[in-house]
Amino acid sequence: MTRPLTKRSLLKAAGWASIAATAALVGCGKKEATPDAASAASTPAATASVAAAAPAGPLLIAFAYVGPVGDAGWTYAHDQARLALEKEYGDKIKTSFVEKVPEGPDAERVLRDMVSQGNKLIFGTTFGYMEPMLKVAADHKDVKFEHGTGYKTAENMRTYDSRTYEGAYMAGVIAGGMTKSNTLGVVGSIPIPEVIRNINAFTLGAQSVNPKVKTKVVWINNWFDPPKETEGAQSLLNQGADVLFQNTDSSxxxxxxxxxxxxxxxxxxxxxxxxxKAHLGSAIINWAPYYIKATKDALEGTWTTGGVWWGVKEGAIDLVSLSDKVPADLKAKVDTIKAGLKDGSFVIWKGPIVGQDGKEVLAKDAVADDKFLGGINFYVKGVDGAVPSSK
Structure with missing residues (x-):
């Protein structure tokens, strides 16, 4: 069952007290009364008796989304996984979500409200929620927090991510074989390692079939901004790019x-x-396998802190709906790469790899570890321009 929430109702309250007071009016309109925490703590015998008399209710799970559910991209993918989660566990859980939650102070307010509504498993689905989630997690040790694409953990907060660079590389293989101008274009969101890594992987994939390829990048400094995404795409087309890629959230x-x-x-x-007509394929993320696992951990009491980074191998990444325009040999190459990523026989980040300044960043036959990948702040050879600061 879903308990739909709206960001507006959460953010217009003047302070924590009023947010908590109105929480019962958001979404379902009602929620079951819970025992007062102080009273329960002072009467453990009575609490145990109540617990024994009444069966435990469903696990309440909340999702904080940075974009709208209808963005057709990042947030849409997360919400499809939330729906798959509901289908998997039925009445054992109840899920809710708040969409369009900005990265920053607003995120902390929303997260605290989620806690006040009784949610015991909370997913924050964008990098910029990291610090707010850490603050809220420190104040609510009985709640489990899951942070998407982050790198900081706590005893009750862990991280999860998808190896989006694998989808980017496979898309690059198609792009390198389809371009006529040998100029590819990427609309970038925010210049953090995740996005820079995807741009590089896309370029490396293209160069694996077409060494002449060059990649141009336009940054919009936002995850979801259709007008700016359109403007950036048009700018790349004006610069001669005939195949476009993106790390933004709309279509x-x-x-x-x-x-x-x-x-x-x-x-x-x-x-x-x-x-x-333009679509060559879609590099997709399937978050459902992880959300199902994380919920299973919470339900069974096996949840522990840490972090995971899943890709093709775990069923989290794929390149789908390849166009009929894509030649059979390119499709076959992608299939081979996909199979290799799944069984470990193919490695994308294997040297020699050279930066755009001509210096070797990965020696011959060396395989990048996750620490290397997590700190990428350079362009590979073939990407034009300078990496902007993410500050």
Whole structure:
């Protein structure tokens, strides 16, 4: 069962007290009364008796989304996984979500409200929630927090991520074989290692089939901003790019390519319907396997802190809905790479790899570890321009 929430109702309260007071009016309208914490703590025998007399209710799970559920990309993919989670566990759980939660102070207010509503497992689905989640987690040790794409943990907060660079690399293979101008374009969101890594992987994939490829990048400094995404895509087309890629959350880049008669990819979810003529394939994330595992851990009492980074091997990453325009040999190459990523026989980040300044960043036959990948702040050879500061 889903308890829909709205960001507006959470944020217009003047302080924590009023947020807590109105929480019961959000979404379902009602929630079952819970014993007063102080009273329960002072009468453990009575609490045990109540617990024994009444069966435990469903596990309440909340999701904080940075974009709208209908973005067709990042947030949409997370919400599809939430729905799969409900299907998997039925009445053992109740889920809710708040969409369009900005990274920063607003996130902390929303997270605290989620706790006040009785949620015991909370997923924060974007990098910028890291510090707010740490603060809230420190104050609520009885709640389990899951932070998507972050790197900081606590005793009741762990991290999870997907190896999106694997999808980016496979898309690059297609792009490198389809480009006529040998110029590819990427609309970047925010210049953090995750995004820079994806740009590099896309370029490396393209160069594996076409060494002449160059990649141009336009940054919009936002995850979801369709007008800016459109503007960035058009700028890349004006610079000669004939295949576009993105690390942003809407379908605007694909739609811009469609109007211009060029090619592009979907990102995070299958976007083929938004630009069927332009669409070459979609690099998707399937969050469902992880959400099902994390919930299982919470339900069974086996949840522990730490972090995971899942990819093709775990069923979290794929390149889907390849266009009929893509030649059979390119499709076969992608299939081989996908199989290799699944069984470990293919490695994307294997040297020699050279930075755009010509210096070797990974020696011949060396394989990058996750620490290396997590700290990437450089462009590989073939990417134009300088990496901007993320500050």
């Amino acid at each position: 605007a880049v694909l739609q811009t390519a469609e109007k211009a008669g060029k090619y592009a990819f979907g990102w995070d979810s299958d976007m083929s319907k938004f630009g069927p």
